[in-house]
Amino acid sequence: MELADGRLQGVVSSGSDIGRVYVSSVEAGTYAFSCSTNNNRPCGGARGAFCNHIRALIGEAVLQYGAERVARYLKVDVSGEQTDAQGLTSAMTSTRPAQGDRSAAAQVFSRFLRHLAYLEFAPTTAPVPEMHWFPTTGAVA
Numbered sequence: 001m002e003l004a005d006g007r008l009q010g011v012v013s014s015g016s017d018i019g020r021v022y023v024s025s026v027e028a029g030t031y032a033f034s035c036s037t038n039n040n041r042p043c044g045g046a047r048g049a050f051c052n053h054i055r056a057l058i059g060e061a062v063l064q065y066g067a068e069r070v071a072r073y074l075k076v077d078v079s080g081e082q083t084d085a086q087g088l089t090s091a092m093t094s095t096r097p098a099q100g101d102r103s104a105a106a107q108v109f110s111r112f113l114r115h116l117a118y119l120e121f122a123p124t125t126a127p128v129p130e131m132h133w134f135p136t137t138g139a140v141a
Contacts, residue, residue, distance in 0.1 A: 001061055003073045005104065008061050011038075011112040012053040022053040023105040023112075029075045031092040032100030038109055040102065050093055059085040 001010025009025035022043055024035040035043035035053050045051030050058075061070045062085040071078050076091050 001057055001064065003061070003065065003070070007104070008057060008070065008074060009104065009108050010057050010060070011109060012056050015052065021109075023102075023109050024051075024053045024057045025100065025104065025108070026050075026054060026058070026074060026092065026097075027100055028073060030100075031074070031076075031095055031097035033097055034100040034102045034105065036102050036105050040105060042102070046099065048099070050089065055085075055089055058089050061085075062088065 001008065006028050007025045008028075009023070012022045012024050014020035014022060021038045022035050023038065024033070024043075026033050033046065033050055033054055035046040035051050037043070043051050043053060046054065058070070065073075067078075067083045067085065067088060070076075071083070071088055074088070074092070076088050078087055078091050082090075
């Protein structure tokens, strides 16, 4: 998952089919949401409200980035509410957000597959050309 392009977006595994994943997103400010399978079929649970995939995405974002950072990025006012995943979700759903555009799903899924490919590399301490954008700091001799 990532906070990018004005959205919280990411890939969430299906709870019922090990071979299926969902590309889910929530827009900052409007909380317009989108959820579809990796082959661009709409999520059956995201009809008029956040589905379980989006709720899981918010929960993982709070674990990774912290509730305050996620709330700030998505522009969620949580004053007087719980500052956790449930509180953020509640604050966003209370605005009755619209279903958003699914056009970014292909880009998000493509990035996910590219990152997933790095798991297939053998462990090494040598430089990896594909990851050249990471600065070399604190090299140990």
